[in-house]
Amino acid sequence: MFDYEYFGSGSYGALANMALEEYFLRMPMKATFRLYSFPRDATILGYAQATDAIKNRDSEIARRISGGSHVQTGPNILAYSVAVPRDGTFRTYEDMRAYYAEKVALALESLGVENVDVDNRASTVNVDGRVIASHAMVWGVERALLHGLVIISPYDVDRMSERLHLGERRIGSGVYTEYAALKNMPVVSRLLDDVAPGRPESERMEVLKEAAGDALLRHFTEGRYERMEIGGVVMAESERLVMKKFGRDVWLDMKKPPFTRDEIEEIPGEQLDGPLKNGLGYCMYSQVPDSKFKRMARPEDK
Numbered sequence: 001m002f003d004y005e006y007f008g009s010g011s012y013g014a015l016a017n018m019a020l021e022e023y024f025l026r027m028p029m030k031a032t033f034r035l036y037s038f039p040r041d042a043t044i045l046g047y048a049q050a051t052d053a054i055k056n057r058d059s060e061i062a063r064r065i066s067g068g069s070h071v072q073t074g075p076n077i078l079a080y081s082v083a084v085p086r087d088g089t090f091r092t093y094e095d096m097r098a099y100y101a102e103k104v105a106l107a108l109e110s111l112g113v114e115n116v117d118v119d120n121r122a123s124t125v126n127v128d129g130r131v132i133a134s135h136a137m138v139w140g141v142e143r144a145l146l147h148g149l150v151i152i153s154p155y156d157v158d159r160m161s162e163r164l165h166l167g168e169r170r171i172g173s174g175v176y177t178e179y180a181a182l183k184n185m186p187v188v189s190r191l192l193d194d195v196a197p198g199r200p201e202s203e204r205m206e207v208l209k210e211a212a213g214d215a216l217l218r219h220f221t222e223g224r225y226e227r228m229e230i231g232g233v234v235m236a237e238s239e240r241l242v243m244k245k246f247g248r249d250v251w252l253d254m255k256k257p258p259f260t261r262d263e264i265e266e267i268p269g270e271q272l273d274g275p276l277k278n279g280l281g282y283c284m285y286s287q288v289p290d291s292k293f294k295r296m297a298r299p300e301d302k
Helices: 014-026 093-111 157-163 178-183 201-221 232-246 249-254 290-296
Strands: 004-011 031-037 042-045 060-063 071-073 077-085 116-119 124-127 130-140 143-151 168-171 174-177 225-227 264-266
Touching (some): 004 201, 014 060, 014 077, 014 232, 031 201, 060 249, 077 093, 093 116, 093 124, 093 130, 093 201, 157 178, 174 178, 174 290
Parallel strands (some): 004 031
Antiparallel strands (some): 031 077, 042 071, 077 143, 116 124, 124 130, 130 264, 168 174
């Protein structure tokens, strides 16, 4: 479908990663694909989300350019990002989302993960009906971007719950929590327990990240890519965006300056210059209907 420029798999701080996402959205380039991770835990807020979700500011915090709500990133996740020109290949952002969501599912299946399905209404990829990967979009005027993350190793949900608001839902006569859904979350390391057995968890996680990254690269690009580097020029632009925008309190706390219609046609679910949204749940479950969330938050044996 495209010839891609592949910018490798690097680990950067949250502010740098979010700045790089805007860089690849804005730059008049070929289609680009990037894999990335985070050296330590970080909280990433949605484009139009208020900061009330943050309970403890003991980790790096950044606001991204796509919609939705808060997620925790860190060494246990592998993020993927694709930016493409608005050349008519995808008629709508729904077309683009569905196309690349299927690529994520195929990549997981190629690793040996079973019972994978795609839920484009919830922007998730699921295993046995539970979220393992999730993504969000920016439908720009000139280019469009989809980015998301795959959970490689389990979250420390107890630590996360001290840091972030985790919501709950009353469904029927029961109360179902995001804490429980995260505890029950399928992760690559548990689904592929025969990969690098006996190694320390940190080493095994890196082996699995590399395997997952290779699978994502293969299925996203279908081998049609040129390997590039995030060198001095790109990092300098990222640092400029951090200084100008992503590292400033006015962006983190107030979403200012917002995108304009000259830059962005649509961020799904958001008003570009609308008010910040309070009381949002964890992003991976925010669009999951009650009927499915009930299963995600329920123990396997019930």
